[in-house]
Amino acid sequence: MNNIIYLDNAATTRISPTVRDAMEPYLDNLYGNASSLYSLGRESAKAIHKARADIAEALHCDLREIYFTSGGSESSNWAVKGAAALAAKQGKRHIISSQFEHHAVLHVLQGLESFGFEVTFLPVYENGVVRVSDLEAAIRPDTGLVTIMQVNNETGTIQPVSDIGAVCKERGIIFHTDAVQALGNIPLDLSEQSADLLSLSGHKIHAPKGVGLLYVNKKIRLAPFIEGGAQESGRRAGTENVAGIVGFAKAVQEAVSGVESKRRKLLPLHEKLYREITKLEKVHFNGSPEQRVINNLNFSFEGVEGESLLLMLDMEGICCSSGSACTSGSLDPSHVLLALGLPHEVAHGSLRISMSGYTTEAEIDRLLEVLPGIIEKLRAMSPLWERIKNRS
């Protein structure tokens, strides 16, 4: 797997060398169970404590507000189910979210609907951004929870979560945000943001897969998500993933301190991709060009089928992702692109390019070298292309 051009960093990222070095002792000699009383176990407990303190410092919160989990999906499941239960105790069974949340939120909300909760899914419009005025209009006396992501994983568009948080705070509504795609791409300061609950994942920021966290503001007392041992203050049982947690803390520190340098490095690459790809015929750039993270670009090519495009890029050693939900094994186009108002057939021909701090200009140039030819070839095979081409 040499010479791979990896442009799917919104799906997962490589482990950074410093993260790997930080983890190594805990994969090797320091394998004690953090709950054990002998010194080998205490080493693990100390490492977890330091990781928690380092993350709290980097994100500006109290270390007691951090709960380690297995990743973004678990964190959001816990946040939404837990907060819905708290709200229901006060007789509040209305939840507000957006149409293009990650499935870890969306499917939980659909489950809650079958238990008698009512959910309002706010529109995200063509620019892929929710409007605070829509949120305000949707709030009811029985609204107990708002869950809206900070950065969408397919379009890269940034949501106005500070304003959303302020509205929720004023109305006494619990606010959860999935900030998985925000960390490392935009500044994340928990002391400035009125999120009560916030999900993060390690493998999107160069830590290993299977570790993440849920930030739980001190005011909120969520019921335990996994019951059993006393780990994570008795709220999330299970022997801790010590190496993963240590690596995650290192990755959080690097992500937070590296936001500016990553932006400086990727901005010219973003501009080049945007400039060159929008020159092609019948192409759409999806989501606001301004209100976005710059590591992520999403295009739709009319008359092109997303799966075929990915396979042909793969033959060139280039890893990208499509807007069609091929990962879920279904041929339905992405719910995110449909929420932006794209017609089915256009959403089907989508390409997400997501960069990391490791992405080089040479890699982007290689993509730009092969992409036009691939698009042309696929369109030449498409029975629809002639008709699309002649449509104004």
Ligand SMILES: *Cc1c(COP(=O)(O)O)cnc(C)c1O
């Ligand atoms: C990847 C991702 C998740 C899921 O995180 P996991 O750690 O893979 O469970 C949730 N939300 C967003 C926005 C993501 O990009």
